[in-house]
Amino acid sequence: MPETVTSPMLKSGTEDDMRSLEAGLDSLQSDAVERRRIDFSRVLLPLAAFIVLLLAWQFYVSLGLRRRDLVPGPLDVLGSLGALWQAGTAQEAVWTSLQRGIIGFTVSIVVGTPIGLLLSQVRLLRRAFGPLISGLQVLPSVAWVPAAIIWFGLTDATVYFVMFMGAIPSIINGLIAGVDQIPPQYRRVGQILGASRWEMAVNVVLPAALPGYVGGLKQGWAFSWRSLMAAEIIAMGGSLGFGLGSLLEQGRQLSDMGIVMSAILVILFVGIAVELVVFAPVEKRLLRGRGLLAGSTR
Amino acid sequence: MPETVTSPMLKSGTEDDMRSLEAGLDSLQSDAVERRRIDFSRVLLPLAAFIVLLLAWQFYVSLGLRRRDLVPGPLDVLGSLGALWQAGTAQEAVWTSLQRGIIGFTVSIVVGTPIGLLLSQVRLLRRAFGPLISGLQVLPSVAWVPAAIIWFGLTDATVYFVMFMGAIPSIINGLIAGVDQIPPQYRRVGQILGASRWEMAVNVVLPAALPGYVGGLKQGWAFSWRSLMAAEIIAMGGSLGFGLGSLLEQGRQLSDMGIVMSAILVILFVGIAVELVVFAPVEKRLLRGRGLLAGSTR
Amino acid sequence: MTQLLSEHGGTGTVPSADAGTGAESAGRAPVVVLENLGKSFGSGAPVLEDINATIRQGEFVALLGASGCGKSTLLNIISGLDGPSSGALEVPADGAAFMFQDASLFPWLTARRNVELALKLRGVGRAERKARSVELLELVNLGHSMDKRPHELSGGMRQRVALARSLAQDRPLLLMDEPFAALDAITRDLLHNELERVWKETGRTIIFVTHNVREAVRLGQRVLLLSSRPGRVVAEWNVSEEHRTDAGAAGALTADITTRLRQEIRKHA
Amino acid sequence: MTQLLSEHGGTGTVPSADAGTGAESAGRAPVVVLENLGKSFGSGAPVLEDINATIRQGEFVALLGASGCGKSTLLNIISGLDGPSSGALEVPADGAAFMFQDASLFPWLTARRNVELALKLRGVGRAERKARSVELLELVNLGHSMDKRPHELSGGMRQRVALARSLAQDRPLLLMDEPFAALDAITRDLLHNELERVWKETGRTIIFVTHNVREAVRLGQRVLLLSSRPGRVVAEWNVSEEHRTDAGAAGALTADITTRLRQEIRKHA
Amino acid sequence: ASSASRNVETSVAAPTQAETLKLGYFANVTHAPALIGVNNGILAKNLGSTALETQVFNAGPAAIEALNAGAIDAAYLGPNPAINSFVKSGGESIRIIAGATSGGAQLVVKPGITTAAALKGKVLATPQLGGTQDVALRSWLAGEGFATTPSGGGDVTINPTDNASTLKLFQEGKIDGAWLPEPWASRLVLEAGAKVLVNEADLWDKGEFATTILIVNKSYLEKHPETVESLLAGNAESIGWLNGHHSEAAKAVNAALKAQTGKALADDVIDRSLSELTFSADPLAATFPKLLQAGVTAGVGTQADLSGIFDLAPLNKVLTKNKKPEVSAAGLD
C-alpha cells in the first residue's frame, strides 16, 4: 500500500528535530518543548523586529530626502534622548506619567469592574446605560479637557478625570463583551448549584469572562494611557507634573523633532513594556489554565 | 411534604405574568417573549436614561451655582445647537466627520484583519511584531499629528493616517485576542478535516473568533473615531474639511461653551447611533446564532 | 392548555398519572407533578406534548426514549432552567440537583474545586468542603486526578467529576442526564452500586435518563418511556423486588421494554 | 526507547504485534504501526507506555479499556493531533478521519453545513456537497433537523452529526471515539448496521473506541484491551465469523473480555 | 500640497512669479493685517496673477509644521515659533520678512491685587511655556524679586494654559491673573473684571515689541522673491489701511473674524484690543536678541545664534517704493 508512509512530523522522534520543526512555525509542538523556548523568542524576536525597523529608518534618513531637523535619524533621536536623560527630564516625565497611569488605571479598574458586572447582569441597566457608555467610549479625551479644567482647575484631578473618562467606559465594555460570550451552560450550572445573583457574578460570570475581561483591560489600558497623554498635552505646565505628553508637546512647541521622536519612542517603549511585563504573562496563565493555549501562537 | 411548593417562576403560566416578571429583571424568560419586547426597551430605555440625565443637568444649572456661560444648561446648548444647525455648520461637521470615519474605519478593517489573522496564525510574526502593535495601540493619536503633517501636509491624508494608526493596531489586537480564546478543539477538528493553513484561517479561526473580533471592531471604531476627533482638533483649517473635532476646537477657541457642549453631544450621539445601529444588531445576531444569547442581558 | 395547579397546593392530592405505582411509594408525598406539560422551541413543532406524571418522594425513576425525543428538555423544565410552553408543574421550591448530559465543568477550576464550589454555594464551611470533596471524588474513583483541570481529564473522568458534583449538592431531588454514558462497563457497575447506596441512605428522589435499558431496570423503581416527536409518556413499568433478585425476570422486563422502545422508533422510520 | 522506523520504509515488513491475526487480513499492508509508543503529559506519570500494534488495511479494530486509560490519547496520536513522547509510529500520510469523543461541531454552522464543510475541505464541488451531506444526514436519521444549529440539537443528535461528518471525510483510515455512547439502543443498532455496510463497501480501515463490550464484539474483527496507568495493550481477541453467526459464541467471548477487563480494573482498585 | 514643496526643492529654475502663494494666519485680532488683507482682498490684489490660498491656524507650532510640510509658504505668527524653527533647522527653514503687529500684552489680575508684592503665593497663567508672554512674566517677576521655576515652583506659580481656558479659570477664581496678549487681556478686563497690573509695553524700549510677524519658507523666498515682494506690498497696504481707518477697523476686523470662525468679538473688547495694538511692518529686529536672552535668564530657553533669521531686503524695497524709511535687521540678516 504505497500511500502508507511515515508521517513527516512523527518520523522525528527526537527533541532536537522537534525544535527545528517548531522554528518552522509548526503549531503542533508539545507543551514541554514550548515552555523552554519561550523566554528567548519572546524577548529576542521583538528586539530583532525593532532593530530591523531602526535600520530601515536610518537607511531612509541617510538617503537625505528630507531636512534632518524634520526627519531626524535614530542617532539624532538617541542624542536628544540622551540629553533629556542627562537633564533628568526623561526620567521625570516617565515617572510622572507612569505613576499617573498606574493610579488612574487602577482606579478605573476598581470603578469599572463592578459597574460592568452590574450592567452585564441587570438587563434594565444594560439597556438604559449601555449605549451611553459605548457613546462615552468614542468621545475623544480631549473633549473632556476644557470641561475638566473648569471643574477641577489645573490640578492632577483634571488629568485623572480625563483618564477615567477614557478608561472606565472601555473597561466596562470589555467586561460586558466578555460576559456576553460566556456559554450559557455555565450560568445554568451556577443556577443549579444554587448561586445567588452575587455568587453567580463572582463565582461564575467573572471567572468565565476573565479572558475577555483581560482583553478589555488591555484595551482599557490603551485608552487610559492615550487619554493621559492627551490630557498631559493639553493641560500641561505649572502646578501639573511634567509627564511624557507634556514632553511631547514641549518638543512640538520648540519645533524640536528630536524631542518629539524621543517622547514617542519612550511612550511606545512604556506601552510595549506594560504589554510584555503585565498583560502577556497574565493572559498566558489564564489561557494555559483553561487549556486554551494549544495551537495558539501566543 | 411541606417543602414541595409550586416553583414561583413556573406558577405564572400566562404570558402577561411572564412579562411582568421579565421587567423584574428575571433572566430566565423564554426567547419568544424576549423577541417581541426588544425594540421598545432598546430604544425607550436609553432615551429614558438620557432624559433623566438631561433633567438632572437642567436641575443643576437652575441651582445657579455656576455662571451660565461656563456651565450652560440643556436649553442653552439646544439653542446653540439650533443655531449651528441653521447655519448648516452642524450638518457639515457631522457629514464630514462621519464620511471620514466610515472611510477610515473601513480601510482599517480591510488592512487590519489580514494582518491580525496572519499574526495570530504565525508564531514568529506574532512574537516579533505583537508587542510593537500593542505599543502602537497605546501611542496617543496626537503624537502622530506632527509627523503626519510633515509627511502628508494639511490634507485629508493626514487625518486618515492618524485614524489608521489609532484603529489598525486595535483591530489587530482585538482579532488576536479573539483568536486566542478559540477552544483548541476547533483547530483540531479543522486539522482533521484536512484544512490548509488558509482554509483553517478562513473556515475555522475567523468564524470561531468572530464574537471576539466584533468586540475588537467596536473598540477599533472607538479608537478610530477618537483619533479622527483628535486629528480634526489639531489639524484643522483651510483646505481640510470642517469636522466635529474642528467644531469642538472652534468652540473652545471662542470660549463658547454652548458650541463645545453641542459638539460633545453630537459626537456622543454619533457614537451611540453607531453602537445601536451597527454593532448591537451584528453582535446580537452572532450571539444568537451560536446559542450564546440565553441568559445574556443584551 | 395552561392550567394552574396552585389550588392543589402541592399537598399530594394530584393523582399519579399511573394508577399502578409500586405500593412502597404510593403513600408518599409527590415531589414532582407534571400536568399536561408541553414544550416547543420558538415556532417549531412541539418537542414535548401533554406530559402527565407524578413522582413521589424517595422514588428512583428511569426515563427512556429515543435520541432527541425530549428527555433533556424535560429535565431542564423540572429543574427550572427552562419554562414549559403549556401545562403546569410542581417542583420542589429549592430546586433540584442536576447532572447535565455534558459534564459542564467550569474549565477554570480543578476537578476538586469544581466539586468544592457546589459545596460552597450550599453554604458548607471551608474545612468540611475540602474533606467532603475529596471523599466524593474518591467515591467516583478520581482520588488520583483531583487537581487536574477539566481539559486534562478524559471524557469519562469529566463525567465522574460531574457525578461527584451533583452528589455534593445534596438536594432532595436529583436529576441525572445519562450519567454513565461515557463510562466503561465495570466502572459503571461500581457506580451503580454507589448510587444505589446513596439513594437508599439519603432517601433522595432521583430521576435519571439513560439509553441503557438494562441500566434502567437495574436502578429504577419505575421506568417511563417517552415517545418521539412529540414526546409523550407512552408506557410505564414498575420494577419490583422480584426483577432485582431474579435475573430471568429482569431479562424478560428488559426485553419487553426494548420491544416497546423499538416500536416507538419504528413509528418514525 | 526512541526507535525510528524509517528503515522499514512502510513496506509492511514490520511484524504484527499479534501473531494470530485473522487470516483474511494477515496478508494486507499495514496501515497503522505502533512501536514501543509512549506518551506522558508534562512531567506526569506516563499515560501510554510501550504500545505495540499493527493494524492492516481494511481491518475493523475495537479498542477497549477503563475510563481514563488513554484510548482517546492513543487515537490523538494516531491521527497526528498529538505527538508521542517516545517510540515511533507509521500512519497514512494523508491523515485519518476522526470522530471525536465530544461531537466537536462548529457552533456557527448548521448541522448540514458542518457536514458540508468536511466535504468542502476535501475538495468536493458545491452541488455534490449539498446532495452528499443530505444523504449522510439521512443515513444517521437526521433528515428532519439538518438546518438546526448544534445548540439546538440533543446530545445524541450532535453525535450523529459528528458521525455523518466523519464519514464525509472519506479517508481510508477512520478513527472513532465512542461513536455511539449517547445513542439509544435501537438507533445504535441501526447505525451499527450502517457502519458495517459502509466499512464493507468502501474497505476502510476503522479503529473505534467503545465501552460496550458487546458492541466491540458485534463490530470489531479484532478487539484490543488497554490497561490503565500506564496504558498498554494487555490482551487481544480475534472475532471470527463464528462469533458473528452464533449468539452463544459471541456471548462467551463477551463474557471472556468482560472478565479480563474487570481484572484489569481490579489491579487499580 | 506636499508635491508643491517637492517641486520647490528640486527645481533650480530662475526666480519667477509663483503660481500660488499659500498663506497661513490665525483668526485672531493680533493678526488684523492678515485678516484685513485676506478679507478685503488687499493681498490678492497685490499678488496679481499669483493665486492666494489661505489656511487658518490656532497655534504657532501647527503653522510651523504646515510650513515645513510645504502646506503653506508664508505665515503670520508670533516670534517664538519662528525663532524655534529657525534655530532647530539650523537656519534652513524660514526667514522673517516683515512685522505686522506689536504691543498688546498685559498682566491682568484680580481687582484685589494692586501691587507686585501682593502676587506672592498667587497662581498666574501665561499662554505657553517659554512663549513671549511667559518669558516676559518670568523676567518681570525676577525683577520684582520673585523666584520662579519652569516646573511651576517658586514664590509665584506660573501655569502655562491656553487662553480660552485661562478666561474660564479666571472667571472661576481658580487663577489670580494672567499675562496675556490681545484680545484675551481685554476679555479678562471687560468680561471677567480683571485689572491691568503691568503693560508689557512698559518693559520694552519705546514700548515696542513684536507680537505678530510675517515669515516665509526659505526656499520659497529664494525661488519667488517677486511674489514675496508682492506679499510684502499687500502686508504694507493692509497695515496702512488699519492705521488710516481707525473708525472702520474694528468693524472690518470683526467681520473678518466672523467670516473665519463664525463668531465676532464683543464691540468693547475689539475696541480695547485694537487700541492696545500697534500695526507696523517693522519686525523690531532689535528686540529679538533681548527676547532670546530673557528666555535664557528665565530658564525656559537655550542660547542660540539668530543671525540670518531676517531677510528684510524685499521689505526695504517695498518701503522704499512706498517712500517710507527702511527698517533695520539689527545685524541678524
Ligand SMILES: Nc1ncnc2c1ncn2[C@@H]1O[C@H](COP(=O)(O)OP(=O)(O)OP(=O)(O)O)[C@@H](O)[C@H]1O
Ligand atoms: N434550544 C433549542 N432550540 C430548538 N430546538 C431544540 C432546542 N433544544 C432542544 N431542541 C430540540 O428538542 C428535541 C429534544 O431535545 P433533547 O435534548 O431534549 O433530546 P434528548 O431526549 O435529551 O436526546 P438525547 O438522548 O440525544 O440527548 C430535539 O429534537 C432538539 O432538536
Ligand SMILES: Nc1ncnc2c1ncn2[C@@H]1O[C@H](COP(=O)(O)OP(=O)(O)OP(=O)(O)O)[C@@H](O)[C@H]1O
Ligand atoms: N492535556 C492533558 N494533560 C494532562 N493529562 C492528560 C491530558 N489529556 C489526557 N490526560 C490524562 O491522560 C489519561 C488518559 O486520557 P484519555 O482521554 O486518553 O482517556 P480515555 O481512555 O479516552 O478515557 P475515557 O474512556 O474516559 O474517554 C487521563 O488520566 C487524563 O487525565
Ligand SMILES: [Mg+2]
Ligand atoms: Mg439529552
Ligand SMILES: [Mg+2]
Ligand atoms: Mg476518551
